[in-house]
Amino acid sequence: MNDGVALGELLAQPFMQRALIGGLLTGALGGLLGSFAVLRQLSFFSDALGHSALLGITLGILLGLNPTLVLIPFAVLFALVVSRLVEHSRLPTDALLNIIYSSSLAIAVVALSFVRSYKGGIHQLLFGDILGISWLDLGLIVGLLLTAAAYLGLTRRDQILLTLDEPLAIARGVAVPLHRLLFIVLLAVVVAISIKAVGVLLISAFVVIPACASRLVSRHFDGYVVLAAALGAICAVLGLLLSGRFDLPSGPCVVIFQLVGFLVALAVAAPRNQMNTSSRG
Amino acid sequence: MxxxxxxxxxxxxxxxxxxxxxxxxxxxxxxxxxxxxxxxxxxxxxxxxxxxxxxxxxxxxxxxxxxxxxxxxxxxxxxxxxLAYLPQTFTVRNRCPLSVADFVGLGWDPPGLQLPWHGSERRRQAVRQALAKTGCSDLADQLISELSGGQTKRVLLSFCVVRPxxxxxxxxxxxxxxxxxxxxxxxxxxxxxxxxxxxxxxxxxxxxxxxxxxxxxxxxxxxxxxxxxxxxxxxxxxxxxxxxxxxxxxxxxxx
The missing domain is CATH 3.40.50.300 (P-loop containing nucleotide triphosphate hydrolases)
Structure with a gap:
């Protein structure tokens, strides 16, 4: 076990400051998008996107380009093709997504084993290495967070109606196909950009766990979205501090704090749910 | 004619x-x-x-x-x-933390880009009136996931009646x-x-x-x-x- 580094010393390091800002923003972004993705039953879709991201990274390495910049168009294209496939397939969605994500992960790992020049470890790709976050990554995350907040805020009512019931939303005149497409693109870009911090295997936790925890304790939609984003941000910061202090992989540390948050929400929600059930029954 | x-x-x-x-x-x-x-x-x-x-x-x-x-x-x-539409099933509601008043308010807003606080007072008033017309005033703060089948149908009617x-x-x-x-x-x-x-x-x-x-x-x-x-x-x-x-x-x- 690593004896650890003093916290003050750690916080004084520029790479740690970048990591904390990146974690805070990535966590908030995951919670924000996740609050809609969970209600729209896109949790498994985000998982499939995360796993397939390794294929995009591999492609970037093979082409000798910045993997993050290759990953964004790859993830968007991948998300659009997969969502089209899911819409038109007669197979159950979860089975289809399973085939897609396990196949892309397998192809990527085999392809990576042939790349002799690849300096980064597969461990970092799988579980995240937020300490390696660059100013370019930070700029992208800030831009994405602002874009996502503006888009979801300005179309808030359409988004809620679409989340509730698609036919009802179409009958009201909401541009459902356009919003569905934009949300999928946004989710794909968020997954692509967050991969460095969280890793391929745990990216869906960033999207799903804070939103689920928030759902358990929320009674207002806006409060639900804000709490999911706040939980995502707080858990990311706490997880990164743990990661930096004891030299542990960043992604799993953040997810452990998310799990703690979820368990607390579960404990808080349990008596209330019991009360609601008995008053209805 | x-x-x-x-x-x-x-x-x-x-x-x-x-x-x-x-x-x-x-x-x-x-x-x-x-x-x-x-x-x-x-x-x-x-x-x-x-x-x-x-x-x-x-x-x-x-x-x-x-x-x-x-x-x-x-x-x-x-x-x-x-146009207003009252669907046969309304299943996703169970997962959404949305109050009856907020849901009915969605029927008042025209679709498209809007600042979140736009028309909030007029919306609140229209929602109050719609809930009163359908006898749902007492349900305003309840979550739509907590409604019975009959209450859900009445709330859907409020959604329709919130605007002419x-x-x-x-x-x-x-x-x-x-x-x-x-x-x-x-x-x-x-x-x-x-x-x-x-x-x-x-x-x-x-x-x-x-x-x-x-x-x-x-x-x-x-x-x-x-x-x-x-x-x-x-x-x-x-x-x-x-x-x-x-x-x-x-x-x-x-x-």
Missing amino acids: AEMVLEVRGLTVRREGVTAVENVSFALAAESDTALVGPNGAGKSTLVQALLGILPHQSGQVQVLGRPMGPQGQLPASVRAQ RRLLVLDEAQAGLDSQAAEQFYGLLFDLRRSEGWTILQVSHDLEMVRRTCDGVLCLNRSLRCSGPPDHALSPAQLERVYGRGYVPYHHHHR
Whole structure:
């Protein structure tokens, strides 16, 4: 076990400051998008996107380009093709997504084993290495967070109606196909950009766990979205501090704090749910 | 001559590669209450969804308030705002932390880009009035996931009444309601139709209720088999044409 580094010393390091800002923003972004993705039953879709991201990274390495910049168009294209496939397939969605994500992960790992020049470890790709976050990554995350907040805020009512019931939303005149497409693109870009911090295997936790925890304790939609984003941000910061202090992989540390948050929400929600059930029954 | 709120000519709709509705023509006069009946799989929900633009149509013409609908269901926003839809099921609500008042408010807002705080006071007032009209004022702060089946239907009516509408389309509104709740719901619908001046098109399996409350009936089994006032369209001979031989009518046992 690593004896650890003093916290003050750690916080004084520029790479740690970048990591904390990146974690805070990535966590908030995951919670924000996740609050809609969970209600729209896109949790498994985000998982499939995360796993397939390794294929995009591999492609970037093979082409000798910045993997993050290759990953964004790859993830968007991948998300659009997969969502089209899911819409038109007669197979159950979860089975289809399973085939897609396990196949892309397998192809990527085999392809990576042939790349002799690849300096980064597969461990970092799988579980995240937020300490390696660059100013370019930070700029992208800030831009994405602002874009996502503006888009979801300005179309808030359409988004809620679409989340509730698609036919009802179409009958009201909401541009459902356009919003569905934009949300999928946004989710794909968020997954692509967050991969460095969280890793391929745990990216869906960033999207799903804070939103689920928030759902358990929320009674207002806006409060639900804000709490999911706040939980995502707080858990990311706490997880990164743990990661930096004891030299542990960043992604799993953040997810452990998310799990703690979820368990607390579960404990808080349990008596209330019991009360609601008995008053209805 | 009465104003036509909805006019359908030669409408054909395909669903998953199969022609579900074929060459259907009819018109709804303003403030009429028309039932769409037929056996399961007759294409009733498909027809309703095509009329609302939820499904595209392959041929024929649909005019809502005198304005033509595009093949993909496109309608001008001003016409769309005067349509309301009450779906058969409303399942996603169970996962959404949304209060009744917030949900009804979504029926007030026109779709599109809007600042989150835009029109909040006028919306609150419209929501209060809509909830009062449907007897749902006491449910305002409740989550929609906490409502019973009957309460959900009344809240959906509040969603429709929160803004003036001309055409209300209901897809099996009685589904999931016991006889008492169904009776209350139709009583409320009848009152609102009169006070709001709604034209109603409703899919129904409850022929007794249709006989008692509707002005007109459309009998569908892929194509329109008969139409007219309930006494004519629901006669045993006509019902046999729609449902086939050996048809046993469904009774809801209203008090």
